[in-house]
Amino acid sequence: MLADMTVWAWLGVLAMSIGTIPPLWNWTTQPSATDESYARYYATLSSVTGVAALAYLVMALGFGTVVTPGGDLPVARYLDWLITTPLLLLYLGLLARPPRRLLAGLIAVDVVIIAGGVAAVATMGLVSWVFFGIAAAAYVVLVYGLLVMLPRSVSERADRVRAVFGTLRNITVVLWTLYPVVWVLAPTGLGLVTPSTEMLVFVYLDIVSKVGFVIVATAGSDVLKQLNTSNTSRQKDESTPDEVGI
Amino acid sequence: MPNGLFAGIRTSYGAKLALSLIGVMGVSVSYGVIVYLRAAELGTAGADLQSGLVGMTLLAVIGLALIGVTVGSNTVISLRQLTTKAERMAEGDLNVSLETGRADEIGRLFEAFDAMRGSLRAEIDDAKTARREAETARREATKRAEIVERKAGEYESAMRALADGDLTQRVDPDSENQAMARIGTAFNEMANELEGTVASVATVAEDTADVAGTVDDRTESLRATTGTVSAAVEEIAEGARTQRDDLQAATDEAENLASSAEEVASTVGDVAETAEHAAAVGDEGREAAEEALAEMDAIEEATAETATEVEALAEEIKEIGEVVDTISEIAEQTNLLALNASIEAARSEADGAGFAVVAEQVKELAEETKESASEIEERIRSVQERAEVGADAMDRTEARISTGVETVETSIDALERLAEASERTDTSMTEITRATETQADSIDAVVGHVEDVSTISAQTASTVGDVTGAVDEQERTLGEVEAAAGSLSDRASRLRNAVGGFEFTADATLAGRSDGSEATHSVVSDGGTASGLADNSDFSSSDSATADGAVGEGVN
Numbered sequence: 001m002l003a004d005m006t007v008w009a010w011l012g013v014l015a016m017s018i019g020t021i022p023p024l025w026n027w028t029t030q031p032s033a034t035d036e037s038y039a040r041y042y043a044t045l046s047s048v049t050g051v052a053a054l055a056y057l058v059m060a061l062g063f064g065t066v067v068t069p070g071g072d073l074p075v076a077r078y079l080d081w082l083i084t085t086p087l088l089l090l091y092l093g094l095l096a097r098p099p100r101r102l103l104a105g106l107i108a109v110d111v112v113i114i115a116g117g118v119a120a121v122a123t124m125g126l127v128s129w130v131f132f133g134i135a136a137a138a139y140v141v142l143v144y145g146l147l148v149m150l151p152r153s154v155s156e157r158a159d160r161v162r163a164v165f166g167t168l169r170n171i172t173v174v175l176w177t178l179y180p181v182v183w184v185l186a187p188t189g190l191g192l193v194t195p196s197t198e199m200l201v202f203v204y205l206d207i208v209s210k211v212g213f214v215i216v217a218t219a220g221s222d223v224l225k226q227l228n229t230s231n232t233s234r235q236k237d238e239s240t241p242d243e244v245g246i
Numbered sequence: 247m248p249n250g251l252f253a254g255i256r257t258s259y260g261a262k263l264a265l266s267l268i269g270v271m272g273v274s275v276s277y278g279v280i281v282y283l284r285a286a287e288l289g290t291a292g293a294d295l296q297s298g299l300v301g302m303t304l305l306a307v308i309g310l311a312l313i314g315v316t317v318g319s320n321t322v323i324s325l326r327q328l329t330t331k332a333e334r335m336a337e338g339d340l341n342v343s344l345e346t347g348r349a350d351e352i353g354r355l356f357e358a359f360d361a362m363r364g365s366l367r368a369e370i371d372d373a374k375t376a377r378r379e380a381e382t383a384r385r386e387a388t389k390r391a392e393i394v395e396r397k398a399g400e401y402e403s404a405m406r407a408l409a410d411g412d413l414t415q416r417v418d419p420d421s422e423n424q425a426m427a428r429i430g431t432a433f434n435e436m437a438n439e440l441e442g443t444v445a446s447v448a449t450v451a452e453d454t455a456d457v458a459g460t461v462d463d464r465t466e467s468l469r470a471t472t473g474t475v476s477a478a479v480e481e482i483a484e485g486a487r488t489q490r491d492d493l494q495a496a497t498d499e500a501e502n503l504a505s506s507a508e509e510v511a512s513t514v515g516d517v518a519e520t521a522e523h524a525a526a527v528g529d530e531g532r533e534a535a536e537e538a539l540a541e542m543d544a545i546e547e548a549t550a551e552t553a554t555e556v557e558a559l560a561e562e563i564k565e566i567g568e569v570v571d572t573i574s575e576i577a578e579q580t581n582l583l584a585l586n587a588s589i590e591a592a593r594s595e596a597d598g599a600g601f602a603v604v605a606e607q608v609k610e611l612a613e614e615t616k617e618s619a620s621e622i623e624e625r626i627r628s629v630q631e632r633a634e635v636g637a638d639a640m641d642r643t644e645a646r647i648s649t650g651v652e653t654v655e656t657s658i659d660a661l662e663r664l665a666e667a668s669e670r671t672d673t674s675m676t677e678i679t680r681a682t683e684t685q686a687d688s689i690d691a692v693v694g695h696v697e698d699v700s701t702i703s704a705q706t707a708s709t710v711g712d713v714t715g716a717v718d719e720q721e722r723t724l725g726e727v728e729a730a731a732g733s734l735s736d737r738a739s740r741l742r743n744a745v746g747g748f749e750f751t752a753d754a755t756l757a758g759r760s761d762g763s764e765a766t767h768s769v770v771s772d773g774g775t776a777s778g779l780a781d782n783s784d785f786s787s788s789d790s791a792t793a794d795g796a797v798g799e800g801v802n
């Protein structure tokens with residue numbers, strides 16, 4: 001035992017809390033004239049890390065674990081994911097401005113994935129793998145939506161918006177793909193790693209995918225201004241290109 | 247398909263980066279698997295270690311994925327966008343948006359592109375302005391060119407009329423364009439000059455044509471006379487040539503005769519030489535015969551001596567035979583003695599035994615002697631026979647030699663007669679030679695005379711040739727004079743025709759010659775000389791005199 005699971009949880013709390021600072025800082029230091037329009041972006045971003053920090057706090061304090069026939073179910077972690085992953089998708093949606101139905105569909109698929117994971121943990125044997133398969137299939141649909149459908153909407157946006165969106169989308173797709181790998185290696189799947197190591201890897205993965213996402217999004221927050229301006233100009237005249245000077 | 251895939255990777259920075267990161271991940275995972283399997287041997291103690299290894303590997307993979315999606319993805323997207331914009335600018339769309347929130351190298355790259363676009367726009371504006379100015383300048387130039395063109399059209403029609411022969415044509419030199427005005431004035435001056443020149447040329451052409459006609463006529467008559475002289479001289483030359491040929495034939499005949507006489511002389515010389523040679527050979531033969539005769543006499547003598555010797559030998563042999571007969575008698579007597587001795591011995595009985603033996607021995611000796619004598623006698627007989635044979639041979643030889651001597655003496659006589667005949671022949675030949683040489687000398691003299699005559703004839707022929715050459719030269723000179731006169735006449739006609747096509751004012755330069763009329767007229771030539779001669783009789787006659795003088799020089 002290299003270190004206790006609690007230590008990893010506390011590390012998660014610390015990292016998530018630090019990750020919450022940049023969006024909050026930007027939100028508060030932003031000029032008040034247009035604060036209303038940016039509030040939802042910063043709120044979304046700070047919610048992602050904030051909720052994660054709370055979840056890890058619960059785990060560090062030793063709560064949030066329910067015993068199921070398939071083994072211990074870390075409820076706090078899955079709850080965290082159930083909230084934060086739709087928020088991340090929502091932020092991507094805010095940048096891309098897709099049709100509402102597409103965004104809703106993507107979030108629904110995401111919920112199916114998390115729910116499948118929970119079911120797979122809670123059950124045993126073949127049933128567990130069937131649920132895992134359902135979740136994996138749903139994840140393939142989600143990846144298709146992120147790689148193909150969402151970019152169609154973002155192609156109307158300014159270059160800078162597209163660049164930030166592309167980076168965030170890539171972070172999401174690549175890092176999320178590693179979650180099922182860890183899940184398979186962990187006691188929930190093949191059991192090649194101990195629960196402590198599983199904890200360590202998930203904490204690291206969470207930090208990277210959430211804090212990384214938030215920091216990149218905050219660093220690219222200058223796009224929010226363009227996003228708004230272009231949005232208004234688009235409303236005035238559909239045929240005018242997005243480019244509004246340099 | 248692998249080619250397309252490879253090309254796709256080669257042209258995409260993102261694909262390269264992703265492949266590199268996936269490679270590093272593969273290495274990490276592979277090494278993790280190896281160590282994991284080794285740790286499995288440790289049993290339960292290694293379980294934590296195995297778990298830790300898997301965890302480490304996962305962390306490494308996650309870290310690499312993070313770097314890829316943040317650093318790599320961001321850079322690749324920005325670069326792609328910039329590439330697209332640069333391509334649009336390259337296609338001419340300078341209004342592409344070049345905004346960026348970045349301040350790093352990529353941000354600076356965007357700014358640099360923006361600055362470049364600005365300078366491009368400025369350049370294009372400058373080019374447009376320049377083109378507009380060029381357009382205006384071109385329009386002004388066109389207008390100016392039209393004015394000049396119009397004036398040039400007027401000038402052209404005037405110049406064409408002038409070219410067609412109307413020398414009275416003039417242009418209006420007033421024009422907005424200074425250069426065109428100057429050209430107009432210059433053209434008018436040129437037309438004036440040309441008109442004057444053509445008028446004077448027409449006059450000169452008339453005069454020249456008349457003179458040329460006269461020269462032509464005189465040359466014709468002179469040519470006829472020269473033709474007659476030439477024919478006469480040709481006849482003389484022909485006669486001289488025939489004479490020269492005949493003489494040449496005579497010379498050839500005489501030379502043939504001379505050479506045959508020389509041949510006869512040389513043949514006679516050969517015969518005389520042969521006769522002398524025969525005489526010499528006869529002498530030599532006679533000498534040899536005499537020598538042979540002497541030799542034969544010597545042999546006869548020697549043979550006679552030998553015969554005598556042989557006879558002497560026969561005599562001696564006969565004497566030897568007598569001696570041998572004596573020896574034989576002695577031997578018989580000895581034998582008889584021995585017989586007696588043996589009878590005595592037998593009578594004396596025992597005492598006489600020794601005596602008997604001696605008698606016996608004597609008897610034997612006598613018999614041996616007798617035998618030897620008989621042998622000698624036989625041999626002498628054979629010698630005698632041979633000597634007789636030799637004597638016979640000697641006699642025959644003697645007889646033959648005598649016959650040979652007679653034959654040789656007969657030969658000597660024959661040879662002496664031959665020598666005499668040869669000497670007589672030689673004398674006759676010498677006489678013939680002398681006669682032939684006299685004949686050859688006479689023929690040479692004849693040839694000399696004929697050659698003298700031939701030389702004179704050749705001189706005559708060459709003199710006639712000189713005369714013919716002079717006549718030919720004269721004729722040629724006349725031909726040249728005629729041709730020159732003809733050509734002069736032609737040129738004068740052509741000049742008259744050429745000038746005839748022009749239209750000009752007669753008094754322009756001919757004030758001194760013409761009647762002063764100012765009417766415009768054309769000179770139309772009729773090829774004759776009458777019209778021109780009437781006006782210029784003085785000029786014409788002096789020209790004719792000059793032509794005569796020239797022809798006279800040609801003849802000489």
